[in-house]
Amino acid sequence: MISDLAFDTPLLLVALIALPILWWLLRAVPPAPIRRRFPGVALLLGLKDDDSQSDKTPWWLLLLRMIAVAAAIIGFAGPVLNPTAERSGEGPLLIVMDASWASAGDWQARLDRVALLLDEAGRAGRPVALMQLGSQDTGPLPLQAANAWAARVPNLAPRPYAPDMDAARAWAESLEGPLEVFWFSDGIERPGRDDLIDAFQNLGGLSVFQGARDVTAVAPPRFEDGVIHVPALRIGTTAPREVTIVAHGLDPAGIPRELAREVLQFGPGEMTAELALSLPPELRNRISRFEISGERSAGAVSLTDDSLQRREVALISGTPEREGQILLTPLHFLREALEPTADVLDGALGDLLMASPDVIIMADVAQLSPEEQAGVIEWVQDGGLLVRFAGPRLAASDVARAQMDPLLPVRLREGGRSVGGAMSWGEPKALRPFAETSPFFGLPIPDDVTVTSQVLAQPDPMLAERTIAALADGTPLVTRAALGQGSVVLFHVTANAEWSSLPLSGLFVQMLERLAVSTRPVNPAAQDLDGVTWVPEQVLDGFGTLRDAGARPGVAGADLAEAPLSADILPGLYAGAERRVARNVIGPETVLAAASWPADVPVEGMTVLAPTDLMAAFLTAALALLLLDAIAALWLSGRLAGLTRRAAGILLALALTPMAEAQGTTDEDLLALLATTEITLAYVETGNARMDDVSRAGLQGLSNTLWQRTSVEPAPPIGVDLETDELAFFPMLYWPISPEQPLPSAEAYARLNTYLRSGGMIVFDTRDADIGGFGTATPAGRRLRQLAGPLDIPPLEPIPSDHVLTRTFYLLQDFPGRHLSRDVWVEASPPDAEQVEGMPFRNLNDGVTPVVIGGNDWAAAWAVDASGRPLFPVGRGFTGERQREIAHRFGVNLVMHVLSGNYKSDQVHVPALLDRLGQ
Secondary structure (H helix, E strand, O other), X not given: OEOOEEEOOHHHHHHHHHHHHHHHHHOEOOOOOOOOOOOOHHHXXXXXXXXXXXXXXXXXXXXXXXXXXXXXXXXXXXXXEOOOOOOOOOOOEEEEEOOOHHHHHHXXXXXXXXXXXHHHHHHHOOOEEEEEOXXXXXXXXXXXXXXXXXXXXXXXXXXXXXXXXXXXXXXXXXXXXXXXXXXXXXXXXXXOHHHHHHHHHHHOOEEEEEOOOOEEEEOOOEEEOOEEEEEEEEXXXXXXXXXXXXXXXXXXXXXXXXXXXXXXEEOOOOOEEEEEEOOOHHHHOOEEEEEEOOOOOHHHEEEOOOOOOOEEEEEEEOOOOOOOOHHHOOOHHHHHHHXXXXXXXXXXXXXXXXXXXXXXXXXXXXXXXXXXXXXXXXXXXXXXXEEEEOOHHHHHOOOOOOOOOOOOOOOEOOOOEEOOOOOOOOOOEEEOOOOOOOOOOOOOOOOOOEEOEEOOEOOOOOHHHHEEEEEOOOOEEEEEEEEOOEEEEEEOOOOXXXXXXXXXXXXXXXXXXXXXXXOOOOOOOHHHHOOOEEEXXXXXXXXXOEEEOOOOOOEEHHHHHHOOOOOOOOOEEEEOXXXXXXXXXXXXXXXXXXXXXXXXXXXXXXXXXXXXXXXXXXXXXXXXHHHHHHHHHHHHOOOOHHHHHHHHHHHHHHHHHHHHHHOOOOHHHXXXXXXXXXXXEEEEOOOOHHHHHHHHHHHHHHHHXXXXXXXXXXXXXXXXXXXOOXXXXXXXXXXXXXXXXXXXXXXXXXXXXXXXXXXXXXEEEOOOOOOOOOOOOOHHHHHHHHHHOOOOOOOEEEOOOOOHHHOOOOOOOOOOOOOOOOOOEEEOOOXXXXXXXXXXXXXXXXXXXXXXXXXXXXXXXXXXXXXXOEOOOOOOHHHHHHHHHHHHHHHHHHHHHHHHOOHHHOHHHHHHHHHHHHO
């Protein structure tokens, strides 16, 4: 080795000693012959020169040759830059990787280091097994050649969970040595790691590879005192550090946005920090995840569920508040149950409906005015949840007696039922266990929850289906019915403790949570999730990317709450019947600690420079220098003079040939030749370079679409000057309008009118449909009226639904470009045009409409660059790409219409076509 340079065959460098000998041998070169013109050559015949003189090779040519020979010698010696020290180990090699979320930050460096180890093992002829902890097989170790594993390394990816150390230890203990183990650790201390270290050491030598990159993670946020608290953790350096926490969510249009961004400061020596984020309720409820900016790992992402989204609940009571008797007020227990987890709204019903709350709770409200009832019905049908509690007023009213009330899930019987009193029919009734179809299924029922009074439901075939909670004797206690996109729920008891002890128990709060009235705790317990199979909607990969869960199976509630993350339970969003739960890599109680290693275990980093083989570079340089030497030798010998003259002649001929060919051809002839050889689309040159470039790119994109989808194969589009160019060669002109566009001359207008009368079509595009429709007082619209005034344009009408343009090639209903306006105008149909029964087209527009006028900026939607990629965005996401596709289809219809006229609306050919198809 010489510094960072090593050689595979260093003995070949001895050949460098021969360079001085080569210098002496190569210094002479025959001199170039001297050309002299002398007529008396005969006088020189027979003369002899007794002294001979040889010319010396120039020093620079000798140096060039010496460098070329030295480069070849060094190249054949096998130079390698940054060579790795060969390991002395032999026998089978086992490479294991934690491959957890904490490895994602420097994953590529880990793969590069694994590739170097495999390359080294391949040169040593050692069999290799490569395993990721958490996916190891229980069978024999898959030892293979190193190059077989090297092909699979790029496909490896980190997992969004930590490896099971106990399972890994059991697997390691089942292996048979001797094995040299290389362990790629994520640097996090976990229970059971020491036992796994002992198991690996018992197999043979153990070496650890661990990156120096800090590991940063974010814990689930919590909402306290109107502020979102986002905890963050780190391991690695103890120096002060700033990280940026970003909140993501959907805007009102359903588009993912960055909703908030704040800097979180880790102080000196601090391994945990917390960000306090104050956001308005509307913004807070839209947050779907928090993540650390710049960190690519599942631990740097914390998904949010219903626990962070505090719902707005409107409370309405049918009876006034009782001063000094707060426990008897209908809304007291509801406030106590909802205020910790929801935003409670008070006020008149009409004002509350305007605030659009998530839930409206009515306690003993019997009658509503027609206006109030209509407003509540509309609100529920749009997705609202109406929860009603019974009471004396509802029991004494005639609501839902004779017929069904839309704001009650069932019909009610007159009066009520009283149990457990002196004049009652029996003891207070307990609750029956909740059925599996009930949203309350799995909730434990306390023994002290009893009911003494209630309103009864009328027997009905739908009653059993709408009952979601019942008393021990089967009497409905809570009923529910759907109304539009929302639902109506009725508790057949009061919201206070007058008719039951339910509001005094924790079951009352749990039932409200199951109905999605309030939010949930950040870390739900197993009993909160038990009894429900939670279906994954979106899951995180090891890099923290949120992906669709696809067809992954559901997870039992107890496992979702308590089981560790694994290949079966990935971090992500899980949906139940009434709510969604987020399972994150980092939990509220997670603590990160750096891994510690025994003194006898060597620990290496990831930042090793890969060796670079320089043989090809040196040999290529030697070959290039020898080629240069050959050229220099030819030049010194005078043999390049004739070649130089011939090359100059060839270049001059190539330069003069196009000029000679063009001498007898005028610009008009060239334009005619280009336009008539093939179908050519043209645009009007407006003098605005930017607009003309868009028109050219748009017609090029439309030409590409015609090539791909139709039998029309247009030539590249051409820009025409209205003042000088002939227009008759072009079937269609695209004319974009700008407010500053100059008016053509009288001769240009005469040429345009001749073009329109002879069957040509002009597509006027004001490009302003996003700010105004046709005929509005936009600057481009006013300029269009000035430009089109001298033209012979027939009466116009908005393009009808059965116009031939809607079906020349594609069946269309809209004609968008970059904008979506339907204001597209064509030649008006004759006054006597009628729809013919049994025929799909009207007998109108016999021929091509001379003008098409719109403002949808079609050229921008068609425009492509040199590689065929769209130049301008259209719409948003999939909807925008669909809009671009329809714009291309409209362009195809335009060209097919101008080429085929009213062929599609001509019914004369229908019998002949049908007869031909029958044959």
